[in-house]
Amino acid sequence: MTIKHTLENAIAPVKTTFSWIFFVSRRFAKVDRTGSSAVTTTLATLGICFGVMTLITVISVMNGFQHSFIDVIMEISSYHVRVAHPTDDNRASFEQFCAQEKAIRSFTPFYEAQSLVVGPSGKEAAAMIKAVPSSVYLEDAGFQKQVHFIGGHFDIASPNTIILGSELARRCGARIGSEINLYALSGGSDVDLFSSDRVFTVTGVFHTGYADINASFAFINLDDGKKYFGSDAQLLYGVKLFDEADDAKEIARILAQFPNLKTESWKSYNRAFFGALQVEKNMLMVLVFLIFVVVAINIFNGMRRMVFERREEISVLSAFGGKKRAIQSIFVMQGFLTGVSGAIPGVVLGLFLSVNMETVFLLLSKLTYYASLLATMLVSPENGDYIRENPMFYLYANIPPKIFLNEVVLIALFGICSSLVASLLASRGVLKMTVVEVMRDE
Secondary structure, three states, rough: HHHHHHHHHHHHHHHHHHHHHHHHHHEEEHHHOOOOOOOHHHHHHHHHHHHHHHHHHHHHHHHHHHHHHHHHHHHHHHOEEEOOOOOOOOHHHHHHHHHHHEEEEEEEEEEEEEEEEEEEOOOOOEEEEEEEOHHHHHHHHHHHHHEEEEEOOOOOOOOEEEEEEEHHHHHHHOOOOEEEEEEEOOOOOOOOOOOOOOOEEEEEEEEEEOOOHHHHEEEEHHHHEEEEEEEEOOEEEEEEOOHHHHHHHHHHHHHOOOOEEEEEHHHHHHHHHHHHHHHHHHHHHHHHHHHHHHHHHHHHHHHHHHHHHHHHHHHHHHHHOOOHHHHHHHHHHHHHHHHHHHHHHHHHHHHHHHHOOHHHHHHHHHHHHHHHHHHHHOOOHHHHHOOOOOOOHHHHHOOOOOOOOOHHHHHHHHHHHHHHHHHHHHHHHHHHHHHHHHHHOO
16 A cells, blocks of 8 residues: 555656646647637648658558569569579478478579570560479469460470560560570580570560569570570579568578578568669658658747747746746647647548559549640640540559558657657747746736
8 A cells, every 4th residue: 555655646746747737738729729820830730731641642652662563573583582502412302391381482493594585587685584394373373473464375384485574575576476596695614605596486475563574584494494504504492481571580491401502582682672772762751751840840930939929828837836847848738739630630641542542543644634635725726636644643553552550650750759849949948938027028
């Protein structure tokens, strides 16, 4: 009981102080809604609201863009973990290990080499030739999800058959049934660098969500890769995980069982690309965060004016025993409530726009089209038939945004803290006031 009473006696003054600070702050806010500070408070709240909404929407769209690229790269190019140097002695045991490992979703043996592809009309294009099992399209659901065929199908079971990316096929002038030559091919010492005998028949043309893969990737079967890449060609394994964040743990498990293998995570393999994406995202966040800086300056100026207008009330509170820190907390509380009242609606609106981003982009497409059409019809009606909707809006509409809870919370907290810090700085003048000075001036 003694400890309980001690705690109650310690908490009671704090509770009482907070109660009257909150009460006075609410009273000031209620008066300010009808006074001269109403416009400033409303603009500050709207600024935080639209700042939070804009930042959540922009970041979720950018996450959608980035992850659409990342998913394609990891499913087709880099995988979650790359494993090198398997030998004939440990290859079977490694495949058995991957099949039994619960964290591994799939694993694919492959060869890869760079090539200069010559099309049927003599057009040339650089390509990354990837030799994979002919059954990979049926067995790997992630690969199948990212590879969309615009002609033919994934058929590399027969010798000397090849699948081309859509842009690569266009550059070398190839179509279904065309014969192309891997004229220059990187490989071992027993392989000719230049040869006109490496002729392949195109059985499919695919398209992905990443332009570089469309422009440079081609697939042949594993046996052709072993034949044409030479005896020195290195067999690799692409390991895909259920959770991409478990790459370090899985690498540790692989090395514990097979210490002679060389492993590489998707984070290090694509370090330059992912680093560029992160820099782009950080710069965008910095630019949009400047919205909160402008809002904070607005709150700071409005709060300073409010403190000056409340000189009499501050002196009365001081005369009745209110401590200056407690009186300052009244204005800090107002700043906090302003931040919360703007951040919460901003989060709701931002999440609503992010979830309905497809509808938003389609609506923007229609609005810009009709606005352009109206302006053209007013200025030069004869050119009205040439106005078309911007196809980029449809491209954006097909990219699903990705929302991360930690980013939403961080943005909301930044909006609240910007208002809180501005109020704290603006109310420092309360500490310099004395009751005598205020009463004498009045």
